Amino acid sequence: MKALSAKLPFAEQRLYQVLEVLPLGVAIIEKNGNYSYINQTGQNLLGADQVLNLVSEHTAIAYKIYRAGTNQIYPSQQLPSVQALAGKTANADDLEIYRQGKAIALEMKVIPIFDDSGEVAYAIAIFQDITERKQAEAAVLAEALEQSEAYLRTVVNNFPLILWAIDKNGVFTLSEGKGLEGLGLKPGEAVGQSVFEMYGDLPEVAAAFRNSLTxxxxxxxxxxxxxxTLEGMANPFYDDQGNIQGMIGVSMDITARKQAEDALKKSEAQFRRLAENVPGMIYRYILHPDGTDEFTYLSPRCREIYELEPEAIIQDSQKMWSLVHPDDSLAIQSLIAESLHKPESINLEHRIVTPSGRVKWIQVIAQAEQQTNGDNIWDGVVIDITQRKHTEQLLADYNRTLEQQVRERTIALEQEIWERKRAEDAAKAAEIALRKANLELERLATLDGLTQVANRRRFDEYLSQEWRRMAREQQYLSLILCDVDYFKSYNDYYGHQAGDACLKRVAAAMRNTLKRPADLVARYGGEEFAIILPSTAIQGAIAVAQAIQKAIKLLRLPHIQSQISDFITVSFGVSSIIPTHNLRAETLITTADEALYEAKKQGRDRIICV
Structure with missing residues (x-):
């Protein structure tokens, strides 16, 4: 132990030498907020002439630490150092400092270190320059934005749309889309121009822009x-203070739709005027009780609609019915047959085929009146609605085209959503794999590579942890230190590979003997092992040592170079104590080590307890 004590200052010196060459900034922050140590990398990052002792809350101001991407000093209570001194491990990757006019992005992790009473004794800060990483992330984001922008531009440039944006002064900052062709503009040509100048001859447009911006x-x-004709829709956008910074909007070329609407309105207006002024063919039709019929009057427009002289139809009504389209003839005949019993007013549309072969649509409107002699009379008008039907067909075709475009766009959106979902699933899978890998690395970092039991680092951590826990619970904590007898002679005689195999089997026997999850076997060094037994008094610890001793003897590993046995044997030193805040865990190690020394002194292959 004296040799160990003599090495501690040397080890501390070596530690600081290592810290000084680390590519990471490392600092020790005392409980009062003062920085008691900053390595060379840390000083270079923060500025060697600015390494100050000050209250941790003032660190951001003193070192001019900003929140990344802003000109705002980092909030003091959110600094990792302040949070760590409050007992919480803290991380931050949005710190930014300036050195020689250049912005440097910092990532910092600060870990609180607690004393035996559970109070924060000091904190260790680790920080590094992540400027290149941030730039790489920004490049990836920029690439993704470019791809999204390219996709949006493809959509905009293939539909009669205009995607535009203006700043708070009404100056175009964006002007894209196929709809610009209707205005005689090219994409981007309007950028830099004022909407109030471009649309000065359209007061209602300029007023709407001004109303939205104000x-x-x-x-x-x-x-x-x-x-x-353009239909425009937009909304203002704001800065963090709620001030209007401009507008983003979309305009659609609705010239064709407007023309169709105007044409339909015109057709309807004409139809109303014609109806009011009886522009169609006026007629009187009589259906006699015996089923015979006749037209007694047909206006001159009969020639335009039916391409027949009115007199010819008056002489023979069948000339009129013979022009009814074959597909509509049955419906007309049924209507006439029903009217023999109950005459009703008519508003009927059907087709006719004129003598020249033209197919026309006509609308028949008439009022019915029954005479005392049984005759049924209809006075009405026949209107040529062929043009209206044609317009309706155009609109129907246009609607079908729009529906097809909507279906295609829906399919494209569904594909985009599916691809985005697939990318999100891949990212989640990668995150899970990384988490598993980190857990495996953490496990491997605490195992001895040869024996696959806990290594010295894990032993130290676990002993410190259980020492504090047993101190709180006032329970016994036992420690067994054991050493393979005459192992150097074994190695010299059988070789190092056999020695390694021997240590593996001895470690496995120890691990398999322990029954409780809280018990830990660790390789303490070389051929020396340590077993930590929480909540275990000295009698229990001796029983565990005896069980291990028996398990190793059952292995019957030959050792002809041993001075006490033909097989591998182990010497044990056992100590047990109830930890207190006035004692240190090293006390338990020292007493176990002394017991092990006594076991070897008394002839080895035995258990000595203190």
Whole structure:
């Protein structure tokens, strides 16, 4: 132990030498917030002439630490150092400092170190320059944004749309889309121009822009310019203080739709005027009780609609019925047959085939009246609605086209959603794999590579942990130190590979003998092992040592170079104590070590307890 004590200052010196060459900044922060140590890398990052002792809450101001991407000093209570001194391990990767006019991104992790009473004694800070990593992340994000922008541009440039944006002064900052063709503009040509100058001849448009930019109301305007009718929709966008910074919107070229609507309105207006002024063929039709019929009057427009002289139809009504389209003839005949019993007013549309072979749509409107002699009379008008039907067909075709476009767009969106979901699933799978790998690395870091039991690092951590726990619970903590007898002679005689195999089997026997999850076997060094037994008094510890001794003897590992046995044997030193805050865990190690020394002194292959 004296030799161990003599090595401690040397080990501390070596530790600081290692810290000084680390590519990471390392600092020790005392409980009062003062930095008692900062390695060379840390000083270079923070500035060697600025390494100050000050209250931790003032660190951000003193070192001019900003929140990344802003000109704001990092909030003191959110600093990792402040949180660590409050007892919480803290991480931050959004710190930014400036050195020689250059922004440096910092990542910092601060870990609180507790004393035996559970109070924060000091904190260890680890920080590094992550500027390149942040730049790489920004590059990846920029690439993704470029891809999204390219996709959006493809959509905009293939539909009659205009995607635009203006700043708070009404100057275009974005102008893209196929719809610009209708205005005689190219993509981007309007950028830099003022909407108030471009649309100065459209007061309602300029007023709507000004209203949105000053009051924040949504923009919705339909206007016609250069023969192109546009329907525009937009919303203002704001900065962090709630100030309007501009507008983002979309305009759709609805010229064709507007023309179709105007044509339909015109057709309907004409139809109303014609109906009011009886522009169609006026007629009187009589159906006699015996089933015979006749037309007694047909206006001159009969020639336009039926391409027949009115007199010819008056002489022979069958000339009229013979023009009814074959597909509509049965419905007309049924209507006439029903009217023999109950005459009703008519508003009927059907087709006719004129003598020239033209197919026309006509609308028949008539009022019915039954005479005392049994005759049923219809006075009405026949209107040529062929053009209206044609317009309706155009609109139906246009609607089908729109529906097809919507279906195609829906399929594209579903594909995009599926691909995004697949990318998210892949990212989650990668995250899970990384988490598993980190857990495996953490497990491997605490195992001895040869024997696959806990290594010295894990032994030290676990002993410290259980020492504190047993101190709180006032329970016994026992320690067994054991050493393979004459192992150097074994190695010299059988060789190092055999020696390694021997240590593996001895370690496995120890591990298999322990029954409780809380018990830990560790390789203490070389051929020396240690067993930590929480909540175990000296009698229990001796029983465990005896069980291990028996298990190793049952292995019957030959050792002809041993001075006490023909097989491998082990010497044990056992100590047990109830930890207190006035004692240190090293006390338990020292007493176990002394007991092991006594076991060897008394002839080895035995158990000595203190």
């Amino acid at each position: 009051k924040g109301v949504p923009y919705y305007v339909t206007a016609t310019t250069n023969g192109c």
